[in-house]
Amino acid sequence: MKSLLARFAKDESGATAIEYGLIAAGIAAVIVFIVNSxxxxxxxxxxxxxxxMK
Structure with missing residues (x-):
């Protein structure tokens, strides 16, 4: 069980996808602010x- 938790803690395979998702969310928030303004x-x-014209 300890080795399973240790491997899980060291696994970084999804980190890049999460980082790209956070960047995309930040860019989307900026776009919404600009379009609203x-x-x-x-x-x-x-x-x-x-x-x-009246």
């Missing part, structure tokens, strides 16, 4: 154009 600015600009 730009969406608000575009919405305000279009509202201003709409108000000026």
């Amino acid at each position: 730009l969406g608000t600015k575009v919405n305000n600009a279009l509202k201003t154009v709409n108000d000026n």
Whole structure:
């Protein structure tokens, strides 16, 4: 049982996949923040154009 736990603790085969997943999640969070910010600015600009056309 001890050797099984020791082998499990030393096994790093899934570490790279987890790291790539964390990087992808971080990039996705940044993209969501940027799109949300730009969406608000575009919405305000279009509202201003709409108000000026009335």
